[in-house]
Amino acid sequence: MKNARPKNLNLLSIRLPLPALVSILHRASGFLLFLALPFLLLALQSSLKSAIQFQHIADLLSQPAAKLMLVILGWAAIHHLLAGIRHLLMDMHWAITLPKARTSARMVLLSSAILTFLVARWLW
């Protein structure tokens, strides 16, 4: 099935509305968390095995590069959770008009930024 309707595939020329931004970040953060699963399980396993391994994981996670990864994963988890809560509220017909959806999208982006900043400050 070929059709000749015009397509705009230049993503840089499309201005993403805030609710769409929250939506695609919800998906991206979810996928990122999925990719992080084996490392998180490995860390959990090591941390429970012995005092030496626990210390090893603690030392590893206090490296700046590891802290950066933790901040990124922290953001992913926080954004995914907040955007998910927004999703469930909208399932219950809360804030489904466009202006309210924009406001709640802005709230999700802003609160996840603030909470991620707090996580970063706590880690350093």
Add this chain to the structure above:
Amino acid sequence: MVDRLFSRKYSGMRHWLLQRLTAVLMTLYLMLLGALLFAQHPTQYTAWKALLSPLWLRGATLLFLLSLFFHAWLGVRDIFNDYVHPLVLRSFLHGAVAITLIAYSVWSVNILWSVR
């Protein structure tokens, strides 16, 4: 009436419901874990192990992880459905993710039940 919508015939409805059910379970668990971490501050191995040693918490943790894996399955499956169009490749990716998540489930039981 409503429960018919969640029968095998309408699998999309079931997935929708399960995605949300697992999400709520995970949120409740994370609040519980957050409270425990805040109260006990386990910075040493013995304290960390002691925190995770009660059977009920290990059970809750396993329920959290299984919810997480199932939630991940529903989400990742949707992502591949949206972006990976060649059927053979998509089927392969679905299979790989499913096997991986089942392996994670077995691994999780193993991790949690080696805590004494």
